[in-house]
Amino acid sequence: DQQVKQNSPSLSVQEGRISILNCDYTNSMFDYFLWYKKYPAEGPTFLISISSIKDKNEDGRFTVFLNKSAKHLSLHIVPSQPGDSAVYFCAATWGTGNQFYFGTGTSLTVIP
Amino acid sequence: DAGITQSPRHKVTETGTPVTLRCHQTENHRYMYWYRQDPGHGLRLIHYSYGVKDTDKGEVSDGYSVSRSKTEDFLLTLESATSSQTSVYFCAISEKSSGTFQQFFGPGTRLTVL
Numbered sequence: 001d002q003q004v005k006q007n008s009p010s011l012s013v014q015e016g017r018i019s020i021l022n023c024d025y026t027n028s029m030f031d032y033f034l035w036y037k038k039y040p041a042e043g044p045t046f047l048i049s050i051s052s053i054k055d056k057n058e059d060g061r062f063t064v065f066l067n068k069s070a071k072h073l074s075l076h077i078v079p080s081q082p083g084d085s086a087v088y089f090c091a092a093t094w095g096t097g098n099q100f101y102f103g104t105g106t107s108l109t110v111i112p
Numbered sequence: 113d114a115g116i117t118q119s120p121r122h123k124v125t126e127t128g129t130p131v132t133l134r135c136h137q138t139e140n141h142r143y144m145y146w147y148r149q150d151p152g153h154g155l156r157l158i159h160y161s162y163g164v165k166d167t168d169k170g171e172v173s174d175g176y177s178v179s180r181s182k183t184e185d186f187l188l189t190l191e192s193a194t195s196s197q198t199s200v201y202f203c204a205i206s207e208k209s210s211g212t213f214q215q216f217f218g219p220g221t222r223l224t225v226l
Binding site: 004006032034036041042043044045046049051089091093096097098099100101102103104105 | 156157160212214
């Protein structure tokens with residue numbers, strides 16, 4: 001059973017506009033969430049994370065929002081750039097962080 | 113770059129043959145992981161290790177075994193490869209500092225089982 005879900009397999013956005021990637025989770029034990037970016041033929045790279053004690057974390061053009069009551073998080077990219085075109089995975093963990101659970105990924109295409 | 117390498121990077125093998133994938137890290141991380149990535153499934157944990165000779169199963173461990181005899185090396189073995197094990201395999205390490213977690217991934221191994 002998928003505990004972390006990304007229901008949009010793909011997303012296309014114009015360069016300069018906002019990209020919003022969504023992620024839902026079912027396990028209320030999760031207390032730490034991460035976003036990764038993956039280019040073809042490469043391993044995923046860490047992008048940004050958020051602890052459940054916060055509802056927002058920002059790093060440059062990337063902001064992650066967490067809505068614990070809805071078990072939902074989103075990644076905002078503003079402004080979107082062609083180099084942001086990649087597959088984005090959200091992931092979750094809890095406690096000591098021994099295991100990470102990943103969503104199925106959203107393929108973002110930023111159109112120049 | 114967390115100093116993670118995987119070998120081989122590509123492998124084609126036949127059903128029923130044993131296969132071993134190697135993950136090597138240079139930064140003495142305690143936790144190491146093996147994932148597989150498949151379309152429609154994202155990244156799924158196969159096994160992980162929390163120290164030398166200390167390993168545990170992930171959500172898709174059937175048909176796989178692991179070993180960690182040294183801190184820097186984590187081996188994934190398919191005892192008898194099947195076509196359903198055709199996938200891209202990623203090794204990862206994790207770090208925890210000041211209440212934050214990160215995982216760093218290797219470049220991946222593309223395995224094809226004919």
